[in-house]
Amino acid sequence: MILHISIDAHNPLQVATALAEVFNGKVYKFFTPGSYIVMPFDKYGTHIVVFKEGDVWVPGTDAESARVLQAEPTKLVANHAAISVPTTQKQIEQIGQREGWRVLTRKQGDGVPFSAIEFWVENRILFEFLPPEFTPQYLQTMQSQTIEKMFGQPIKLVPV
Template sequence: MLHHFSMTAENPSRVARVLAEVLHGTVAPFPPHPGSFMAIALDDHGTMIEVYPAETELMPGFGAEAVTFSSNAFASPFTATHVALSVPASQEEIERIAAREGWRIVRCDRDGFFDVLEFWVENKLLIELLPPKMATKYVEFMQPENLAKLFAAPSEPVAELAIA
């Protein structure tokens, strides 16, 4: 169960407000890191998205210290990290929000298994949104018995990696 994740944005307040709208939730400041905000779903799972200023990087603490916030003015605006989220908003509602914000939105078929809405926050960060109808198909696909069929043993054995 994914409870929260963090991301960066050029305009953290605006992005958090938009994400809270898609989640049918609320937005609040994120006190541990000034200039950051939280989009809070107000659901039974505690779903939240922390949105930090674009130059923010998380770094491991030293010894027993927790995570530390760092700033990198030359951070890339792109990342391979993305998330898929079930949301209460409909596809039409999400498309209206994306159009209003000027953000890329496209419905994508994932190899016939399920569909997602690619919602590109600030046209830089991918969040795959699953409105209720899409979420149902995704959850059905991800059930262990269905994955077992998909990833059935290959006809030829796979060589094991030797770790030196």
């Protein structure tokens, strides 16, 4: 279970505010200047940290914890997340359209294994949002029998 993730954004406050609306959550200033945390206060402690564009996590040295440094921003990123949200498909689409971000509702059977709403934050970071009516279908798709039909048998790991 993923409990929290971090992303960067050109306009962190705008992004955090839009995500808080999708999650029915609240926005707070985070520890790193110019960054925000979105808290929906669900039973899992889920949250999203929105850093300023170019902020990246770097490992610490020896016993030092990871820290955030400024790096060269990138246009697109490989990471994405599928997240169950309490809002409706229509609300999610309206929020994305209002922000000028790409929003596409994909339906199971149209070349995808489960229904989800592609929500492209700042048209560069992909979230797949699953409103309440989409979540049971996703959970059914993620069962071992279905996964093995899609991907085949799991790879047998050999100890090194």
